[in-house]
Amino acid sequence: MAAAREPVLVCENVSRWFQGVHALKHVSVSIGKGEIFGLVGPNGSGKTTLVNAITGFYPPQEGRILFEGRQISGLKPYRIAESGIARTFQNVALFRGMSVLDNILMGRHIFMRPNPLASLFYWWWAQREEIAHRRKVEEVIDLLQLESVRDEHVDVIPLGLQKRVELARALCAEPRMLVLDEPMAGMNQEEKEYMVRFILDAQEALGLTVLIIEHHMDVVTAICERVLVLNNGSRIAEGPAREAISDPQVVEAYIGKARHAA
Template identity: 80%
Template sequence: MTDAVLECRNVTRRFGGVVALKDVSIAVARGEIFGLVGPNGSGKTTLVNAITGFYPPQQGQILLDGQPINGMKPFRIADRGVARTFQNVALFHGMSVLDNILMGRHIYMKPNPLASLFYPWWAAREETAHRRKVEEVIDLLQLAPARDEYVDVIPLGLQKRVELARALCAEPRLLVLDEPMAGMNQEEKEYMVRFILDAQDALGLTVLIIEHHMDVVTALCDRVLVLNNGQQIAQGPAREAIADPRVIEAYIGKPRDAA
């Protein structure tokens, strides 16, 4: 794919004797929402962790905008424009919604003693610019009513939205969402789908998303990769890939098993 933001070529990752990923390949086009689907333990989060530098692959290659990122530390990959959310909410407790979202700007903040010394003329302008970007994201995700609340006391659906806002404030070239709907009720899922689509439209995002809810996958994703036992079993347009007999078998078993 000539305009791929992300490419994974024959990625393999082992943990001791367990092969978590085997020869997995994807290409995520610019502006696309690409889904990772599969039963629990199929290797979805391992692939995301390989892409973001937490568990680099032992074999294969990962390219971001055509440049290899294999072996880079997670913070270096973040500097390259990859932001992610986590399956289990990873917010800073004891801090407000606003302060958590501001943390998304950390890769652009370059503090130094000289700037602090001349704060009114130097650092204040930088701080205002960061704050302006954060306010745009708060408005986009309709978080203004909760901006001063501590994240410890807001509902899970709102916490997930705050984590999405923090990732968006990093102005990512690739946004990685690890089960953003986990634990949500139907109404919260519908809101989150709308906010992801709004953010993609407003910011021109390329999104890689892990999701178990098939209604969400078909509503959001242009294409999906289906994994099972660390291997890809289907890839293509969302509805077609999910309807593949191998995918159905991976989720519910063969007819005689179901009986």
């Protein structure tokens, strides 16, 4: 069972505020190795703030975050990426004017070490490194079935494919934990089904732990083993996906209190 798994990510009493807005209020959660864990809640509930705290963009002002037993709260985002956590963004954050292949290659940047000597002796030194990076990229392109658009500019491909390219770029960083911020936002039903399939394929093939923010509850209940529900920066429910989403506090947070007839 997921509850018995070795914890990979642990957030302990994480708080974050922006001037007068208390965006996270003593949130604690533990995510097990190999788990697909959902993070849900109404707009403004603190989901993306928690993800930004985990990935170093807005470190917690109280509490701490541990990844594989090591404290990462306070580290720079690139250090957290190097430690084994990769993410995608709510709004597609691809490099416009560049091809799909070049965008995916950017996921290898954490492994690249600029070296004038390597450039000077390219054929004996840098070429081997470039081939190794390209080999990893080709594996991810094959896994996510992006061969047909590899040379297209990201500006001209559909949103669903853009989201898949962003997923591919994250996978090229060889993470052990993948953080997905609304990967299905703006997609039609067919695109959602494709994305679910590719997330499951990647999780199984690469042995990933996945934290996913998602508003589509059909997706959450289909792929997430457990979920944490936030509202106004606080935890209101946690547990198996269907049970947590059916919690009266969660229903109230999404649709308001039931109106009783006079």
